[in-house]
Amino acid sequence: MLIKNLPQKMQAVLLDENGRLKVDYIPLSLPGPGQVLIRMAAAPINPSDLGFLKGSYGVQKQFPVVPGFEGSGTVIAAGPGLIPRLWSGRRVTCSASKGGTWAEFLLAPAATCFPLAKHLSLEQGATLIVNPLTALAFFDIAKRGKHAAIISNAAAGALGQMILRLGQTVHMPVIHIVRRKEQVELLRSLGGEYILNSTDSDFDDQLRTLSWKLMATLILDPVAGEQTHHLLDAAPNGSTALIYGFLSGSKEDNLSGNGSKRVEGFYLPDWIAKKSLLKVFLDMQRVQRLAAHELQTTIHKRLPLSEVLQAIVLYQTNPTAGKILLVADNEKIPGDLL
Numbered sequence: 107m108l109i110k111n112l113p114q115k116m117q118a119v120l121l122d123e124n125g126r127l128k129v130d131y132i133p134l135s136l137p138g139p140g141q142v143l144i145r146m147a148a149a150p151i152n153p154s155d156l157g158f159l160k161g162s163y164g165v166q167k168q169f170p171v172v173p174g175f176e177g178s179g180t181v182i183a184a185g186p187g188l189i190p191r192l193w194s195g196r197r198v199t200c201s202a203s204k205g206g207t208w209a210e211f212l213l214a215p216a217a218t219c220f221p222l223a224k225h226l227s228l229e230q231g232a233t234l235i236v237n238p239l240t241a242l243a244f245f246d247i248a249k250r251g252k253h254a255a256i257i258s259n260a261a262a263g264a265l266g267q268m269i270l271r272l273g274q275t276v277h278m279p280v281i282h283i284v285r286r287k288e289q290v291e292l293l294r295s296l297g298g299e300y301i302l303n304s305t306d307s308d309f310d311d312q313l314r315t316l317s318w319k320l321m322a323t324l325i326l327d328p329v330a331g332e333q334t335h336h337l338l339d340a341a342p343n344g345s346t347a348l349i350y351g352f353l354s355g356s357k358e359d360n361l362s363g364n365g366s367k368r369v370e371g372f373y374l375p376d377w378i379a380k381k382s383l384l385k386v387f388l389d390m391q392r393v394q395r396l397a398a399h400e401l402q403t404t405i406h407k408r409l410p411l412s413e414v415l416q417a418i419v420l421y422q423t424n425p426t427a428g429k430i431l432l433v434a435d436n437e438k439i440p441g442d443l444l
Contacts, residue, residue: 112136112183118209119414119432121159123169129412132172135213137185142193142216144200146434147228148408149177149207151421152236153263153328153351159418172206178222178231179212179435189216197222199231199390208411210434217383220390228438229405230397233264233429236374238393238401240350241268243377245276248324251346255279255322257313259329259337260353261301262289262426264403269326270298271400279320281313283337289426314340329353338367348372404428408442 115131122128137143155173178199184190193216200219205212222231248256258269261282273280274297281300282293293301300320302312316322323344325337328351338347343366350372378386393401406428409417414432421430433439 116210117411117434118172119174119206119411120170121173125159125161127159127173127414127418129414132209134211137183137190137213139185140187140190140215140217141185141213142181142190142198142219143183144179144198144212144214144219145182146177146179146207146210146212147438148179148232148431148433148435149174150233150236150403150429150431151417152176152429153353153425154236156418156422157352167204167206172202172209174202174207174209174432176201176233176235177207177212177434178228178234180228181219184216187216192216193219193221197228197231199234201235208414208432210411220387223394226394226397229408229431230403232431232439233403233405234390234393234397234401237265237268237403238397239378239389240265240372240374241272241401242389242393243372243374244269244324244326244348245272245278247348247372248278251324253322253324253346255281255317255320255324257281257283257317257322257325257337257341259283259325259327259333260285261298262286262292264425264429265328267293267296268401270296271402272396275400279322281316281320281322283313292426310336310340313337317341317345324348326350334369338369341367343367346370350374405431407431408433408439410434410436410441 116134118132120128120130154175180197181193184194198219198221200214258266258280262284282298283302283304284290285304290301290303321342323342325347327334327347327349330349330352334347345367347369408431411432417430433441
């Protein structure tokens with residue numbers, strides 16, 4: 107399948123080797139074996155994207171590069187292969203490998219794209235991979251490691267809220283750590299039971315008492331740095347801290363343990379790579395079934411690609427308000443008036 111009269115160039119956000127962003131037009135490539143070409147509808151700004159922009163995320167790509175790890179759109183051209191043919195003309199949620207999703211089009215391996223269920227919109231599909239699959243992975247790790255409860259650091263964000271709702275569904279206690287009073291109130295409104303404010307004077311004592319009471323031996327930490335070891339100190343013996351981000355900006359001494367306690371890294375593409383294509387496909391079906399509640403994502407603003415710098419500032423200013431979508435197709439996903 108190939109849509110006729112494709113443009114020779116597409117609009118895209120570009121990151122150069124000096125960390126500068128601009129919006130420009132770049133050549134449009136056609137799919138080869140095993141690939142599909144997706145007309146993008148929208149793509150979110152995630153913490154992993156901000157880490158990539160700063161050079162602190164565990165992926166290196168050749169500059170200039172289009173950022174963006176996930177998004178949604180419609181497959182308009184397919185290269186040779188069974189899966190590309192199956193996805194032809196379908197609305198998909200997709201992840202990027204060499205390219206990025208902050209563009210009008212994405213050339214991607216068909217195996218990294220998943221058809222959207224009819225009841226899901228392209229807007230919902232834009233955020234179905236990074237956070238939802240990470241949340242599922244965490245509870246899979248908790249189950250396999252026989253952890254009785256979880257400590258979730260920086261718990262007020264989109265992923266933290268998914269962890270809260272999934273914990274309720276699978277009946278696993280979660281200790282949610284936030285940093286502001288309004289975040290405590292937000293998680294309490296969502297039904298969170300164990301919520302701690304790290305700015306409270308007795309936070310350390312609260313965390314130590316509660317984590318030992320619940321035997322919360324799995325720590326989910328996107329902050330890293332000194333805070334990781336601070337959390338480990340309060341956790342029960344035999345605990346594991348799982349680092350999945352570097353919001354602190356520090357990568358020093360992150361993978362050293364403390365006696366019976368250890369620190370491990372989590373990188374979603376590595377977790378996916380260990381699974382069969384069928385298992386990942388089944389996980390994505392589960393994500394789509396849970397998208398309306400447990401794995402729901404709140405959208406705060408929708409801005410065009412041309413306003414990427416403003417979009418990043420909006421997201422950094424208040425990340426707990428919801429996701430910022432970069433809209434590539436206003437006919438599919440109308441933008442917001444500021």
